[in-house]
Amino acid sequence: MSDAIKHECGLAFIRLRKPFSYYLQKYGTVLYGLNKLYLLMEKQHNRGQDGAGVASVKLNIEPGHPFLHRIRSANHQPIADIFSKIMGEVKDLEQYQPDITQHPGLMKGHISHLGELLLGHLRYGTQGKNLVEFCHPFIKRNTIPARNLALAGNFxxxxxxxxxxxxxxxxxxxxxxxxxxAMMEVIHHFLVRADEASPGSLDVAGLLKKAVPLFDGGFTVGGLIGNGDSFVFRDAHGIRPAYYYISDDVVVAASERAAIRTVFNVGENEVMELMPGKGLIVKAGGEVTVETILEPKERRACSFERIYFSRGSDEKIYRERIALGYNLSEQILNAINHDLKNSIFSFIPNTAEVAFYGLWKGMDDYLERVKVQRILSWGKDFSEEKLREMLSRKIRVEKVAIKDVKMRTFITEDTSRNEMVQHVYDITYGTVRKDTDTLVVIDDSIVRGTTLKESIIRMLARLSPKKIIVVSSAPQIRYPDCYGIDMSKLGDFIAFRAAVELMKDRGKEACLQELYDRCKELARTGQLHTENVVQGVYKPFTSEEIADKIAQLITPPEISTPVQVIFQTIESLHRACPTNTGDWYFTGNYPTPGGNKVVNKAFMNYMEGKNVRGY
Incomplete structure (x- = not known):
């Protein structure tokens, strides 16, 4: 994604079901659980680099000894920082007793985080500051074990x-x-009540059924309780992802299926999706159940997980990203007038690469059909040279844009900083025939358009192509997200700015004031959550008109090369990603009432000139 946005966090949950001596004997290490937690977090590090945290609970600890531990970090490499400190305890002990790793009881007694219950979290901050205090897990301590709680989530x-x-x-x-x-206070409130009602025998599912329906949002949350119970639950629409794996040795849950498969070396069918509204409950004795916490509603799993956020090593996600690129073929062929001979295809590194392969396949399939039709039309009137020339035709693919990962814009003075931004991307010279080739580049999505205007378009124009076509594998991002993605200000979206400019071009500015007045009336009557007023901003225009205006907005004034922007359609998005139909940031159709409230509040902030979050 050329315009980086912060997004969903990552969750990692492990419950060891055997004594530590078992793991020493079977796997050769008492640290089996911690090693797996480290790998599970590293395999999801794409989900959060603002911070990380780990909480652990030890079972059957003597009264008076600590059983709940937590460590967090907001360092540059937080996962490494956390586990180097944990493993530092082991190294310190080995100085005094070199063979201590062969003694499970001593290890458990001396290594703080060597617990049977483990909860890891990777943070991308969408609220709060990027300080260690905001890193998950949060904990609540109490003298009664069952009232101790560690909580972390993606939400x-x-x-x-x-x-x-x-x-x-x-x-x-x-x-x-x-x-x-807020979530911690609510769950802990019902946890205490549950323990008061039945001391020594918590009804975890029951307390969650009272607490979780109160939450408006998208969430996957994991929790550890001091008595040894633990849980993971998911929102009713399945907005945020959750997967789990159960064996005789472990119970595992994480935000991405591929991470579990890789770390535990298991097949796709062995890793299950935690379905919307369900809770994975693990009792202190190791018994596992999956229970209904919320009545499931229409599945609206986040489509951005498939487009961009989740790692593409999952085979289903890989195929879906291929399909996203492939589905754009017809639009692009029309845009280049089916002139493959004078068109070059590339991608804006690096996360658009898989969608690019799909687009490449789409172009190649079209070219194959053309070859067959041409050859058949010749009948017997062809030579070996003519046939060889036809068969040798290929889709022209080049690595045109290269991101300079070492480039940092340290300079704050505007003019100099803009000069630095222009060089975040570099180009490969000699790949384009001047004034002859059309250059087609695909990106995951276009959010703000800032990087396109300030860097990418300028750099591509230096190659002097006949035309630049920027392709987005996602539809137009028109509305804020309030379920885990850091997109909350309408004025940031290039699609919104394009619609506003179109209104100005056509003398429809009064429409904005009418929509604003409608929002104020809804706010006055406490009905801001009942409808998405902002859909009226886009209603007068076609998607093509907005795309054309976006092309104008991202073209620097000094660039004479024509620029066109092509977006994925909503229909083709759902064909490519049939199980993740959450599309509110594209359509404005929010799955919960809170979404309407957020988008209307964001519009009011825009109209009032307030550069603040919508929630």
Whole structure:
């Protein structure tokens, strides 16, 4: 993605079902669980680099000894920082007793995080500051083991104020900035009540059934309880991803299927999806159940997981990204007038590469059909040279754009900084025939358009192509997200700015004021959540008209090369990604009432000139 956006966090949960001596005997190490947790987090490091955290609970600890531990880091490489500290304890002990790793009891007693219950988290901050205090897991401590709680999740909530009011808490400045703080207070509130009602025998599913329906958002959340119970639950629409694997040795859950498959070397069918509204409950004795926590609703799993966020090593995601590129073939062929001879195809590194392969296949399939038709039309009137020339025709593919990963824009003075931004991407000279070739480049999505205008278009224009076509494997991003992706300000979206410019071009500015007045009236009557008023901004225009205006907006004034922008359609998106139909950032059709409230609030902020979040 050329315009980087921060997004969903990553979750890693492990419950060891055997004594530590078992893992020493079978796998050769007492640290089996911690090693797997480290790998599970590293295989999902794409999901969060603002920070990381690990919590652990030890079972059957003598009274008075600590059983709940947590370590967090907001360093540049937080996962490495955390596990180097954990393993540092082992190295320190080995100085005094070199063979201590062969003694499970001593290891458990001396290594803080050597617990049977492990919870890891990778953070991309969408709320709060990028400080260690905001890193998950959060913990609640109590003298009663069953009232100790560690919680971490991949989510955003849009009703945190209401949650604090519900349980009678006046939140402090820190709590106001953290969704997890609100969720923690609510779950802990019901945890304490459950323990009061049945001391020594928690009904985990029961307490979750009381707490979780109060949350408006998209979420996958994991929790460890001090009595040894643990859980992972998912929202009713399945917005945020969750997968799990159960064996005699372990219970595992994570945000991505491929991470579990790789770390535990298991087949695709062995890793199950935690379905919408379900909770994975593991009791202190190791018994596992999957229970309905929320009544499942229409599945609206986030399509951005398939387009960009999840790693493409999952075979289904890989095929879907191929399909995203392939589905764009017809639009692109029309845009180049089916002139493959004078067209070059490339991608904007690096995450668009798989969609590019799909596009390449689409072009190649078309070329094969052309070859067959031409050869058949010749009848017997052809020579070996003519046939050889036809068969040798290929799709012209080049690595045109190269991201200079070492480039950093340290300079803050505007003119100099803009000069630096222009050189974040470099080009491969000699790949394009001047004023002859059309250059087609594919990106995952176009969010703000800033990098395209300030860097990519300028750099590509230096090759002097006849035309530049920028292709997005995602549809136009028109609306804020409030379920885990850091897209909350309408004014940031190039599609929104394009629609506003079209209104100005056609003398329809009054429409914006009418929509704003409608939002204010809904806010006055407490109905801001009932409809998405902002859909009216786009209603007067076709997708093609908005795409053409976006092309104008991302073309620097000094560039004379024609620029066209092509977007994936909603229909072709759903054909490519049939199980992840969440598309509210493209269509404005939010799965929960809080989404409408957020988009309307974001529009009001825009109209009032407030550069703040919509939630």
């Amino acid at each position: 955003n909530l849009v009703n945190t104020d209401e949650l604090f009011d519900l349980i009678g808490i006046d939140p402090g400045d820190f709590q106001k900035q953290s969704d997890l703080a």
